[in-house]
Amino acid sequence: GNSVTQMEGPVTLSEEAFLTINCTYTATGYPSLFWYVQYPGEGLQLLLKATKADDKGSNKGFEATYRKETTSFHLEKGSVQVSDSAVYFCALMSGGSNYKLTFGKGTLLTVNP
Amino acid sequence: DVKVTQSSRYLVKRTGEKVFLECVQDMDHENMFWYRQDPGLGLRLIYFSYDVKMKEKGDIPEGYSVSREKKERFSLILESASTNQTSMYLCASKPTGAYNEQFFGPGTRLTVL
Numbered sequence: 564g565n566s567v568t569q570m571e572g573p574v575t576l577s578e579e580a581f582l583t584i585n586c587t588y589t590a591t592g593y594p595s596l597f598w599y600v601q602y603p604g605e606g607l608q609l610l611l612k613a614t615k616a617d618d619k620g621s622n623k624g625f626e627a628t629y630r631k632e633t634t635s636f637h638l639e640k641g642s643v644q645v646s647d648s649a650v651y652f653c654a655l656m657s658g659g660s661n662y663k664l665t666f667g668k669g670t671l672l673t674v675n676p
Numbered sequence: 677d678v679k680v681t682q683s684s685r686y687l688v689k690r691t692g693e694k695v696f697l698e699c700v701q702d703m704d705h706e707n708m709f710w711y712r713q714d715p716g717l718g719l720r721l722i723y724f725s726y727d728v729k730m731k732e733k734g735d736i737p738e739g740y741s742v743s744r745e746k747k748e749r750f751s752l753i754l755e756s757a758s759t760n761q762t763s764m765y766l767c768a769s770k771p772t773g774a775y776n777e778q779f780f781g782p783g784t785r786l787t788v789l
Contacts, residue, residue: 595775606680606766606780607719614775652718662707662726662770663734664778668718 565590569653569667576643576674584638584670586627586653594655596620596629596636597664601650610638610651643674679703680781682767688787695754697784699767705779706772708750710734710742713764713783725750726772757788 570585588594595614599607611620616631625640636653653667683698701708709724711734721734723742731742739761743751750769754761764785768778 597777599780604782606782607768608780609777612775612777656775662709662724663721664719666719668716 565594565655565657565665567653567655567665567667569651569670571668571670573671573673576672578645578674578676579642580674582638582640582643582647582672584651584653584672586636586638586667588634588636588653588655590634590655590657590665592657594657596627597654597656598625598627598636598638599652599654599666601652601669603649607652643672645674645676648672648674680767680769680779682765682781682784684784685782686785686787688789689754689757690789691758693754693757693788695757695786695788697752697754697765697767697786699750699752699769699781700748701750701769701779702748703769703771703779704747705769706747707770708744709768709770709778710740710750710752711766711768712736713766719766722752757786759788762786762788 566589597612598610600610601607611622613620613629619628627638650669652669654664680701710722711719725731725744741753767781770778
């Protein structure tokens with residue numbers, strides 16, 4: 564079956580530090596890959612996505628590249644801000660299902676001033 | 677703007693009560709979902725619906741049922757609430773199409789005493 568493994572948190576960084584959150588997946592077919600972010604007290608919102616191998620998704624300074632050879636979709640940001648403090652979820656939607664997202668367990672990021 | 681609303685942000689119920697969680701979307705999406713979110717477990721799919729009156733079980737349907745009488749509304753029902761159903765419940769909707777994102781509501785934090 565499908566599964567997503569992302570690095571366990573919590574992750575604590577100082578402002579302007581470099582961020583990497585690792586995400587690897589197992590899936591049938593050719594999945595689409597997503598990063599969602601959940602700010603405190605809110606629901607999830609889409610941060611970025613990639614729908615085929617070697618695609619790079621980007622938004623708000625965050626980037627992730629769909630690597631089929633390593634089945635990975637690592638999230639990166641060159642300089643984090645306090646406002647990036649949130650829980651980040653990696654997710655996939657497999658080619659066999661147009662409906663279901665499979666999520667990782669989430670990574671809590673705290674950015675200190 | 678895209679909008680998914682949930683009837684309550686916080687709810688406290690007693691063991692054995694019947695509980696209704698309501699979700700409404702204004703985007704004319706075909707697909708709607710109910711998840712529960714627990715620390716260390718991420719998001720787990722309870723039920724989803726791909727059309728009015730259609731539903732499918734997700735990964736953890738036990739103890740829950742759903743109703744979708746109108747396209748914009750998807751209800752989650754706890755027939756007899758138990759303390760292990762204390763959780764954050766998230767509703768989402770999605771248009772048909774393999775690469776389309778899911779849009780999430782703000783969540784309902786349910787406590788069962």
